[in-house]
Every structure is written in C-alpha cells, then in structure tokens.
Amino acid sequence: TITLPNGKVKVIKSTSEGRKLGTLDKVGSKPILVVKVIDTNGKQRPESAAQISSDVFSDAVNLKSQLSDCSYGELTVTNDYSEALGFTLTQLEKISENIVAPGVMSATIDLDITLNDRYAIHNAVTSKVQSLLGFTLPGPFDQVMYVVEQCYVSCGYAAYAYINSWMSVYQGVYYKHVGVQVHELGHNFGLAHSGGLNGATYTDHTCLMGNPLYSDDVGKMCYNPAKNWQLPWYGGAGAGVFKKVYDPFVDSQFSFKLIGIGEYDNNPSNLPVVVKVESRTTANDLFIGYNRAIGPNAQNDEADNEVTIITTGNNGQSYSQSFLRAHLIQGESHTEVNFAGSGRDLIITADSINMVSALGAPGTASVSVVFVVPPTPFPTNPPTPNPTTPPPTPNPT
Known part of the structure; x- marks a missing residue:
C-alpha cells in the first residue's frame, strides 16, 4: 500500500482476480458501474443516486468527460449497457432491476462501517453486489466504483484502487472529485504514481497520477x-x-x-x-x-x-x-x-x-x-629519470 502525504489517496498492488477479459484496455467503450454503499445502520453518502450519477458521468467536468477529452475520444466511459458491449440479456435484466440512477446501484451490507476496515467493507460490498446481480464482478463491466459514506477505521486516504484491475473505492466527498476519479482509474489501467522534484511519491502536479486537484468541477488535467x-x-x-x-x-x-x-x-x-x-x-x-x-x-x-x-x-x-x-x-x-x-x-x-x-x-x-563528450586528457609524459653520475675516476698510482 502506498499512502499519500497527509493521507489523500492510496493504491494497492494486488491481484486482478475476477476481472473480465479486456478490462486493461485503455481504448474503446468502457462500461462502468458505480455502487452507493449503505451499511447495516443506514450510513450512506447524503447525495442521491441521481447526483452521484451526475458527478461521475454527466456534470460540467467528470470522469467520463475527462477521460474522453484526454484520450481524444479513444476511451469512452459509458453507463449505457447493451449486448453490443458484451452484456447478456440475463445480465441486463438483473442490472435493470437494481439500477437506481444511470450507472448507479445501491447495495446494503451487513457491516457497521464505523467498526470495520476498508478490506472488510469492500469485500462485503463485492459479495452483496454479486448476490444482487447474479454474476462475479466485474462481469461485463470494465470498472466498478464503490462509494462509501466515509472512513472510520485505518483512514488517511481519499480513495484507493487495485492495479491492472477493476475495483476502486472512494470515501467521503472524494468520489465526486474529478482528479481523484481519473487518478484511481489510472491505477486500474496500470499507471503508477507521479513524484515531484522533492522525490516524494505524489508531488508531480503536472500529472493526475500525482495529487494536484481536489474539486468536483475542476479537473481538466491529464497525465505526464x-x-x-x-x-x-x-x-x-x-x-x-x-x-x-x-x-x-x-x-x-x-x-x-x-x-x-x-x-x-x-x-x-x-x-x-x-x-x-x-x-x-x-x-x-x-x-x-x-x-x-x-x-x-x-x-x-x-x-x-x-x-x-x-x-x-x-x-x-x-x-x-x-x-x-x-x-x-x-x-x-x-x-x-x-x-x-x-x-x-x-x-x-x-x-x-x-x-x-x-x-x-x-x-x-x-x-x-x-x-557532452568529456575532454580528452592531455598525455602525461613519463618522469625524466634522475641522471646517473659515474663513479669518480681513481687517482693514478
């Protein structure tokens, strides 16, 4: 696990177990599902499912618009699921039964998020969503985003994602921050962090794989x-x-x-x-x-x-x-x-x-x-040997 200074974003190197073939492609249409998490006591983000959908897919600057703009249309995030994107009719029926806003479903887990760490929470969410939809995640989706009310145990992060995989998890208000969204999907796509001149992990603020932007509608940045x-x-x-x-x-x-x-x-x-x-x-x-x-x-x-x-x-x-x-x-x-x-x-x-x-x-x-070609050193002449003085001529006898 890599933690951002002051605790903003985490990334977890882990298995891509369960991802569908093609998840790691960074071009084409990318069906994404957002899950609004509700814990056993009803704790959930106060935003409606419709607002969450807007924050990810359709407001002024969002995950969908920014990935499309940075890639010049080569990657298109979509919540318009269809057989043309690899969904079966059975899958589409189950998804339709659970979708509460475009691209968003709710999942109530049998855990108190104030007492459990992020691993227990996201495992519970995965299990619940799979039960509701009737298939193993990610199934026909390329990426799945979990939105949790906030973090209570082992915190210090805004969001985290799995490398070369399908899952990303957001706590608190950070799910709506475009810079965080594009950062986490970058990890799903296999991108590592971007460090700055000071050698710290996240301080290259010319790149969204650093940690430059935390805003809902300010996010027009790409990668280095x-x-x-x-x-x-x-x-x-x-x-x-x-x-x-x-x-x-x-x-x-x-x-x-x-x-x-x-x-x-x-x-x-x-x-x-x-x-x-x-x-x-x-x-x-x-x-x-x-x-x-x-x-x-x-x-x-x-x-x-x-x-x-x-x-x-x-x-x-x-x-x-x-x-x-x-x-x-x-x-x-x-x-x-x-x-x-x-x-x-x-x-x-x-x-x-x-x-x-x-x-x-x-x-x-x-x-x-x-x-630069280093200068050729001047040749060094060998030292001149000391002159040898012949022995004195003996006096004639």
Whole structure:
C-alpha cells in the first residue's frame, strides 16, 4: 500500500482476480458501474443516486468527460449497457432491476462501517453486489466504483484502487472529485504514481497520477509524458508517429519540436507529444513533453506551458513510479549529471516556447539535447629519470 502525504489517496498492488477479459484496455467503450454503499445502520453518502450519477458521468467536468477529452475520444466511459458491449440479456435484466440512477446501484451490507476496515467493507460490498446481480464482478463491466459514506477505521486516504484491475473505492466527498476519479482509474489501467522534484511519491502536479486537484468541477488535467508514453492514446503505446525516441549514445546532439497534448487535435505537422531519451537501462529513461495548459489540460496545476522532463523505469512500458526531474521555461537548461552512469552529462535546453501561433496553429516548444563528450586528457609524459653520475675516476698510482 502506498499512502499519500497527509493521507489523500492510496493504491494497492494486488491481484486482478475476477476481472473480465479486456478490462486493461485503455481504448474503446468502457462500461462502468458505480455502487452507493449503505451499511447495516443506514450510513450512506447524503447525495442521491441521481447526483452521484451526475458527478461521475454527466456534470460540467467528470470522469467520463475527462477521460474522453484526454484520450481524444479513444476511451469512452459509458453507463449505457447493451449486448453490443458484451452484456447478456440475463445480465441486463438483473442490472435493470437494481439500477437506481444511470450507472448507479445501491447495495446494503451487513457491516457497521464505523467498526470495520476498508478490506472488510469492500469485500462485503463485492459479495452483496454479486448476490444482487447474479454474476462475479466485474462481469461485463470494465470498472466498478464503490462509494462509501466515509472512513472510520485505518483512514488517511481519499480513495484507493487495485492495479491492472477493476475495483476502486472512494470515501467521503472524494468520489465526486474529478482528479481523484481519473487518478484511481489510472491505477486500474496500470499507471503508477507521479513524484515531484522533492522525490516524494505524489508531488508531480503536472500529472493526475500525482495529487494536484481536489474539486468536483475542476479537473481538466491529464497525465505526464512518461504516462502518455505508456498509454495507447496519441497514436499507440510506445514509439510511433507522435512518440519519438532518441538514443544519445548514437547521436550526441539532437533537437526536436513538441506539441502539448492539450492541442493534439490541432497538429498538422504531426509533431510528437512525447520524446523519449534512451538510457540503455530499464530505470533511467527520460520522457520530455510540452505541458501546454489548454483544452483537456487547461486546469493543469504546475509548470503551465513549460517543457517537462520525467524519469521512470520499466522502459516506460508498464507500471513504474515516475519522477519530475525538471520543468523549463524558454532559455532554461537542465543537466543530468553522469547520465545513466555513463560518466557523461546530458544537457536538455528549452530553446523556444511558443504559446501564440499565427493562423490558428498550435503552440510548440523547441528542445535541444547535448550528450557532452568529456575532454580528452592531455598525455602525461613519463618522469625524466634522475641522471646517473659515474663513479669518480681513481687517482693514478
């Protein structure tokens, strides 16, 4: 378990047992179910099921709208369940019997939430929902969200989720906070946390896998360049048209122009949204992006319209804690000393940042990278040997 400083969000590395095939896909239509939990004493969130539905699926900024906007329509959260999405008629009938608002059902558990920890509570909810619906969760759903009145035992978190799985659990008001929703679904999708310049786990506030936003209708933020490399959005996971890779061990100097994901839909020059700087290790790769604060990223919380540099492990391909290494305004440079243990420094410079372009063109950032070749040391001549003095000539006799 990883706990946010001051106790905001938790993530649990665990099994994906029970998930349906396809849950880990991050594209296409994603049927999601929200469960309003009622304990044995009637403790439940005061919001109506209709309000909970609105907070997740339909108000000004919500889980559905933000995941769609960040992915540019590649991932669509839905509460419109149908056979076309893999639901059987029997499942649809049972769901219809229990749905109390679009995408929301209630479940009353035989537990007092003031006396039990989160594991006992979510296990009880799972058991009850499975009993009501007649199938093992997640069944035809891709993700299931549990909304609990609040935490009373072993607290210090806003929400938690299981990695590469289907369950997320929210206590108190946090279920309606878009930043928390997108953060937790990110864990379900296999994303790890995003740490900041101080090395703490959650303090990269250029990314919703940090902990930047706690508000109902303020949530227009997406993920950082390392997470964007991992996700299949923007042309596919890993290297491609919009995700480039450079190897400084091959080319010691290179430059490129970036577009922010906030303007990915206005990219006539097919500029990349992420550039990976290859370290030839699994733990030291760098991912560079332009943190354009516009569109789906308009409410970004840190380093607006700056070049951001992120490091992560696993070649950026799977679950790995990332860290913000630097954010640069125009003209600033960042040096990675002894890059990847090579004995050479890597210097990254934001040469220019353009936020206002003519004729409706997107803002861009031009970046250059130099892998410094250490100077050749002057040759050292061997020391001159001390002269040898011959022995004195003996006096003639």
